[in-house]
Amino acid sequence: xxxxxxxxxxxxxxxxxxxNAGEKVLDAAYRQKVNLPMDCSDGxxxxxxxxxxxxxxxxxxxxxxxxxSDDEAQxxxxxxxxxxxxxxxxxxxxxxxxxxxxxxxxxxxxxxxVNLLSDTAIELVVALDEPLAFLPGQxxxxxxxxxxxxxxxxxxxxxxxxxxRFSDP
Numbered sequence: 001x002x003x004x005x006x007x008x009x010x011x012x013x014x015x016x017x018x019x020n021a022g023e024k025v026l027d028a029a030y031r032q033k034v035n036l037p038m039d040c041s042d043g044x045x046x047x048x049x050x051x052x053x054x055x056x057x058x059x060x061x062x063x064x065x066x067x068x069s070d071d072e073a074q075x076x077x078x079x080x081x082x083x084x085x086x087x088x089x090x091x092x093x094x095x096x097x098x099x100x101x102x103x104x105x106x107x108x109x110x111x112x113x114v115n116l117l118s119d120t121a122i123e124l125v126v127a128l129d130e131p132l133a134f135l136p137g138q139x140x141x142x143x144x145x146x147x148x149x150x151x152x153x154x155x156x157x158x159x160x161x162x163x164x165r166f167s168d169p
Contacts, residue, residue, distance in 0.1 A: 003085045004133050004159060007034065008053070013097035016133035019085050026080040035101045036093065041081045043067055048080040055089025107132060109164060117167065124153060126164045134159050140166060 001021045005028065008014050019028040026048055029036045039047040043063025049072075059073060063082050078091070093100070109126035117123055124142070134140070134155055143150045153166035 003055075004088045005029075005055075005085060006088075006090045006134075006138070007036070007093050008090060009093050009095065009097040009100065011096040011098070014138070015097065018133065022084060024081060025078075025083045025085065025089075025091065029080070033101075036080055037095055037100070038081060043079050043082045046079065050078055050080055050094065051092040052076045052078045052083070053090040053092055055085060056087040057089060058084045058086060060084070112163075122168050123156065124164075124166045124168070126166075128162050128164050131160045131162055132164060140164075142166065 002018045003021075005017045005019050005025060006014055007017065007029070015034055017025075017028050017032045017034060019025055026036055026038055026041065036050075037047050039045040041048075044067055046067035049068065053076070057078065059068075059078060059082050063079055068077060068079050068082075080091070108129040111124065112127050113123075113125040115123040115125070132140075139152045139154050141150050141152055151168065153168050155165070156167045157163060157165035
């Protein structure tokens with residue numbers, strides 16, 4: 001079993017990673033080339049402290065109170081080196097994506113269909129080069145290569161599919 005983890009960086013960039021059952025978020029991030037802030041990886045320093053905006057997780061008890069106080073834990077502050085998700089989660093990371101050597105993800109796709117749903121709404125169906133992870137309520141900015149035009153679309157397909165369905169307005 002895997003869980004989708006949305007990492008929301010302070011500069012507005014969101015990266016998605018998959019975390020295996022029993023895996024710590026920090027380990028999953030590094031495995032997927034997202035270098036979250038860290039120092040000790042043992043729950044001692046607090047460098048990896050983030051806020052979990054939604055989702056369920058286990059922090060265990062192998063960290064120092066100096067790294068994460070009981071009040072902070074009650075306020076859903078987490079140490080990513082200790083956090084083991086038990087559901088999909090959204091984590092607010094208090095640094096810019098560039099500091100974590102990550103950036104906006106670019107994913108290739110080929111348009112398969114454009115369906116007119118009404119006078120003001122369309123559905124765009126694409127074949128994705130790789131599966132796309134997302135959480136409910138999120139959207140994607142789609143840009144046609146070679147143009148400056150970017151438009152936001154809502155997801156109407158399931159996460160992890162190789163067929164992307166997006167609707168607009």
